[in-house]
Amino acid sequence: MATTHTLLSPAELNYLHTSLSLRPPIRSDGRLPTQFRPLTAETGILQGTNGSACVTFSDGAEAIVGVKAEIEKTPDAQSGDGDEKKKARGDWVEISVEIPSQRDDDAATVFLGEMLREALLGDGEFAKKLWINRRFHWRLHIDILLLSPPLSYPLPLLSLTTHLALLATRLPKLKSEGDEDPMFDDDWESSVFVYPREGASEGTRPPITLLVVTVGDNVIFDPSKEELAVAETALAVSVAEVRRERPRGGMEVDSKGRELKLLSIRTIDPRRG
8 A cells, every 4th residue: 555664573563562552552652542643734835726735744744735626517407406406426526646656546546535535525515515506517626645755654644635625725706696607706805615614604524534543452543654564453534524503692602512424434454555
């Protein structure tokens, strides 16, 4: 898979496995079992895109994502009844992943892209955001680039960078009505976010795919490449935050916190390939 092999001796692997099997586990970098690696993030870094982001992990792994949108005519548009947005299609989203020293059509790279796509379309709501009218829709191109060599399994880094890029993605404000040819406001300041900002109405946020491993009886989040080498099970878990509209007059203290929706779980073997 898209990762570097960890060159550890059998004695080192045994020591690491024993340390991670303790209660609580002792991680080589001192993190708690559910603690993630420190990171730095920046959005709006690429001109000529509708949204972009860059994320760098503390181990030096870095990724950049650019999102571009174009108008596309919806084939076989029908005059159907009911909620037309329900006819939104997942193929309106195109995801490409590029990893240093790997071909774009490499099986591991394609698999990473499909896992990201599966999570993004998992709630059935994202494609509806691209619906313009019965005759037209937006097509999104999400280009994902791992800037550094794959120091560990890159899925969490690519997912988080995509998450931030989508939060920063904006589309021109629609001025036309009904099924007319789309006309948009030329003022970019009036553009609208694909995912409305804080204080907006209900809806889901972009998904995040995390790596979770088990060693002995312990569950460990965001494993390092050394921890992956001794993991007994590795899962890619995709979740998204769901926002509920607050009742009129409701107070912040009435909220029970964030509600997370499980979108998908996949068993992976990052040591293969």
